[in-house]
Amino acid sequence: MSAVNDPQVWTLIGVFTTIMLGAMTLMTVQINRTIAASINGLRGEMIGRFDGVHGRIDGVHHRIDGVHHRIDGLHSEMNARFDTMDTKFEHLDRDVTALSRHIWRDTTGD
Structure with missing residues (x-):
């Protein structure tokens, strides 16, 4: 078995560090995209529900106007x-x- 010399050890440490940092960066980007997509989906659902409530309020307002008339x-x-x-x-x-x-x-x- 051959022994690993100092430059090879530092190269292996560098490659391992690069792989770990790349994996962490990739995971962080994926988590951020997932969270952003979830928030945007929730935002769309909330806007839809608020629009529905607003439509109901407008309908009630029109009925109240009819009653006033x-x-x-x-x-x-x-x-x-x-x-x-x-x-x-x-x-x-x-x-x-x-x-x-x-x-x-x-x-x-x-």
């Missing part, structure tokens, strides 16, 4: 009906006053 329409309709009733009550009050004056005038005149 209906309430505004009912409010206007009720105000118009109340105005009509006020007018009818004013006419009724005028007629009752005229009748009561007519009746009381007739009774006091006897």
Whole structure:
């Protein structure tokens, strides 16, 4: 068996160190790519879910706007009906006053 001299030992140490550093670099790059891909996938899923929630909120907002428009329409309709009733009550009050004056005038005149 032949003995390994000093330059050969240092060469073997250098080759081993280069292989180990290369393997560590390769593993680090692969882990970083895997983590980045996982984060990007999670980011895409979260954006999709947030968009879905945003769409639901917009749908609720549109329904609420529709309800507000209906309430505004009912409010206007009720105000118009109340105005009509006020007018009818004013006419009724005028007629009752005229009748009561007519009746009381007739009774006091006897």
